[in-house]
Amino acid sequence: xxxxxxxxxxxxxxxxxxxxxxxxxxxxxxxxxxxxxxxxxxxxxxxxxxxxxxxxxxxxxxxxxxxxxxxxxxxxxxxxxxxxxxxxxxxxxxxxxxxxxxxxxxxxxxxxxxxxxxxxxxxxxxxxxxxxxxxxxxxxxxxxxxxxxxxxxxxxxxxxxxxxxxxxxxxxxxxxxxxxxxxxxxxxxxxxxxxxxxxxxxxxxxxxxxxxxxxxxxxxxxxxxxxxxxxxxxxxxxxxxxxxxxxxxxxxxxxxxxxxxxxxxxxxxxxxxxxxxxxxxxxxxxxxxxxxxxxxxxxxxxxxxxxxxxxxxxxxxxxxxxxxxxxxxxxxxxxxxxxxxxxxxxxxxxxxxxxxxxxxxxxxxxxxxxxxxxxxxxxxxxxxxxxxxxxxxxxxxxxxxxxxxx
Numbered sequence: 134x135x136x137x138x139x140x141x142x143x144x145x146x147x148x149x150x151x152x153x154x155x156x157x158x159x160x161x162x163x164x165x166x167x168x169x170x171x172x173x174x175x176x177x178x179x180x181x182x183x184x185x186x187x188x189x190x191x192x193x194x195x196x197x198x199x200x201x202x203x204x205x206x207x208x209x210x211x212x213x214x215x216x217x218x219x220x221x222x223x224x225x226x227x228x229x230x231x232x233x234x235x236x237x238x239x240x241x242x243x244x245x246x247x248x249x250x251x252x253x254x255x256x257x258x259x260x261x262x263x264x265x266x267x268x269x270x271x272x273x274x275x276x277x278x279x280x281x282x283x284x285x286x287x288x289x290x291x292x293x294x295x296x297x298x299x300x301x302x303x304x305x306x307x308x309x310x311x312x313x314x315x316x317x318x319x320x321x322x323x324x325x326x327x328x329x330x331x332x333x334x335x336x337x338x339x340x341x342x343x344x345x346x347x348x349x350x351x352x353x354x355x356x357x358x359x360x361x362x363x364x365x366x367x368x369x370x371x372x373x374x375x376x377x378x379x380x381x382x383x384x385x386x387x388x389x390x391x392x393x394x395x396x397x398x399x400x401x402x403x404x405x406x407x408x409x410x411x412x413x414x415x416x417x418x419x420x421x422x423x424x425x426x427x428x429x430x431x432x433x434x435x436x437x438x439x440x441x442x443x444x445x446x447x448x449x450x451x452x453x454x455x456x457x458x459x460x461x462x463x464x465x466x467x468x469x470x471x472x473x474x475x476x477x478x479x480x481x482x483x484x485x486x487x488x489x490x491x492x493x494x495x496x497x498x499x500x501x502x503x504x505x506x507x508x509x510x511x512x513x514x515x516x517x518x519x520x521x522x523x524x525x526x527x528x529x530x531x532x533x534x535x536x537x538x539x
Contacts, residue, residue: 138274138276140273140274140275140276141274143273143278143279143280143281143286144270144273144274145281149266149504149508149509150173150174150504152508153173153174153492153502153504153505153508156492156493156496157169157171157496157502160496160497164500167500168500169496169500169501169502170500170501170502170523170527170530170531170534171502171523172460172501172502172503172519172520172523172527172528172531173502173503173504173518173519173520174504174520175319175381175478175479175520175522176386176522177380177381177384177386177449177453177522178522178523178524178527179384179449179452179453179524180384181383181384181385181388181433182383182384182436182437182441182442182445182446182449183441183445184436184437184439184441184442184445185383185384185388185433185434185436185437185442185445186433187436188432188433188435188436188439189429189430189432189433189436191432192428192429192432192433193429195428196428196429203428205424205425206425206426206427206428206431207425208419208420208423208424208425209233209235209236209237209416209419209420209425210235210236210237210392210425210426210431211237211428211431212232213431213432213435214237214431214432214434214435215232215233215235215237215392216232217435217438218232218235218237218377218392218438219231219232219234219235220438221438222362222377223362223364223394226361226362226365228362228364228365229364229370230364230394230396231397234394234395234396234397234412235392235393235394236392236393236394236395236415236416236419237390237391237392237425237426237431237434238390238391238392238393238419238423238426239389239390239391239423239426240378240380240389240390240391241347241349241376241377241378241380241391241392241393242267243391244376244391244393245265245267245268245271245313245345245347245376246267246268246270246271247271247418247422248345248374248376248393248415249271249272249275249277249311250275250418251411251414251415251418252310252311252343252401253310253404254275254276254277255277256277256310256311257288257290257308257309257310257311258272258277258288258289258290258309258310258311258312258313259289259290259291259292259305259309259311259312259313260272260289260290260291260292260313261291261292261294261302261313261314261315261318261510262285262291262292262293262294262509262510262511262512262513263294263320263321263506263509263510263512263513263516264313264315264509264510265315265319265320265347265509266508266509268313268345269286269289272289273286277289283511284507284510284511285510285511290305290307290309291510291511291512292305292312293512294318294321294323294512295512296470296483299323299472300318300321300323300472300481301323301325301329304332304333304336305336308340308342309340309342310342310343311342311343311344311345312333312336312337312342312343312344312345313345313347314333314344314345314346314347314363315346315347315348315349316330316346316347316348317350317351317353317354317473317476317477317479318473318477319347319349319350319479320479320481320504320506320509320513320518321472321473321479321481321518322472322473322474322475322476322477322478322479322480322481322518323472323473323477323481324354324356324359324476324477325359325360326358326359326360327358327359327360327365327366330360330363330365330366330369331366331367334363334366334367334368334369334372334373335368337372337373338368338371338372341402342372343372343373343374343399343401343411344363344369344372344373344374345373345374345376346363346373346374346375346376347376348361348362348363348375348376348377349376349377349378349380349381349391350381350477350478351377352381352382352446352450353381353382353450353453353454353476353477353478354476354477355454355475355476356475356476359476362375363375364394364396370396370398370399371396371398371399371400372399373396373399374393374394374395374396374399374411374415375393375394376391376392376393377391377392377393377394378390378391378392379391379434379437381453381478381522382437382446382449382450383434383437383442383446383449384449385430385433385434388430388433389426389430390426390430390431390433390434393415395411395412395415395416396412397410397412398410399411399412401414452525453478453521453522454478454521455525456478456521456522456523456525456528457473457474457475457477457478457479457480457521458474458475459528459529459532460474460480460519460521460528460532461473461474461475461480463532463535463536464480464482464519464535467535467536467538469482469483469484470482470483471483474521478520478521478522479518479519479520479521480518480519480521481506481516481518482516482517482518482519483515483516484515484516484517485515486515487507487514487515488505488506488507488508488513488514488515488516488517489505489507489508491503491505491517492504492505492517495517495538498537498538499531499534499535499537499538500534501531501534501535503517503518503519504517504518504519504520505517506518
């Protein structure tokens with residue numbers, strides 16, 4: 134009989150957002166006349182920018198002609214998009230990233246989960262707590278952990294983000310091989326200063342570790358002193374991989390397009406101690422297991438960097454960040470301590486007691502869906518997350534409802 138991968142059985146019973154969806158569905162079925170306002174999952178609500186829609190339509194029309202039709206494209210992404218990303222996201226800001234170091238994909242969730250495949254099954258992993266669940270679960274699936282005890286997996290090193298450290302984990306004193314970092318952080322919305330990121334880069338270079346840097350929310354940074362890329366930090370090209378996405382800044386959650394940067398000088402060791410270029414390994418994995426993002430979607434992503442696309446995506450970002458500021462102001466007026474909402478579209482709220490109990494209360498009493506902090510890790514207990522990805526009308530109504538919270 135065929136055997137399963139037993140590491141999958143170590144996973145928690147279900148994915149966090151599946152649990153939330155199940156609870157919300159049950160509530161809706163029991164209360165069909167109640168309006169639910171969803172402020173939990175980080176899914177966008179506003180339409181795709183017109184520039185992106187027009188580019189996609191044009192590309193589809195091209196595909197309907199013999200001369201314009203395209204079959205399989207390059208797995209790494211079409212040069213027109215890779216070059217636009219390199220120019221606008223990096224080179225125009227003084228960051229040294231070349232187009233051929235960029236790998237276009239269908240989502241940074243996929244890339245941040247799949248990247249672990251090219252590293253040893255014995256690699257020692259450091260993961261933030263609270264954390265985006267994909268970082269943890271994919272390493273559990275790969276067999277790098279023991280079982281979960283009291284909400285934590287044996288074998289992982291947890292980087293605690295707590296109120297007393299401003300939700301920015303301290304640099305490790307022990308040695309690990311891979312470090313997952315995410316700024317602006319999902320779920321907390323906290324951002325790291327240049328000095329804090331420099332400390333992590335210095336740690337990685339000293340210990341020959343690699344930083345897996347999730348910058349999916351970089352476009353929401355409002356403070357010009359906060360780095361928008363790990364490559365703003367001296368030495369980062371020698372020790373860091375960066376994940377970026379079009380999902381939130383341009384509304385591509387349902388369209389699917391993202392990219393990962395792997396610098397050519399980044400090296401990792403074989404078991405014999407030889408140094409190997411990580412860029413080549415990821416290129417091999419990407420070419421073998423991925424057939425590329427569709428041509429119309431890549432043309433739509435390219436349009437983000439047109440003058441019209443830049444204006445329209447900036448307007449989208451401003452819309453969501455206005456929502457975020459409104460949420461934070463209302464939460465603070467209720468007397469809660471929180472972070473986020475200023476440089477990220479999430480507001481991380483410190484509260485008393487069980488985060489799942491508060492989730493249930495907000496849903497049952499107010500018809501508001503939040504995300505319970507405990508679902509992101511043990512340090513998330515006593516917190517909830519509210520998302521700014523919603524219509525202005527829904528945010529305003531939700532904030533009126535929140536006033537009833539005593």
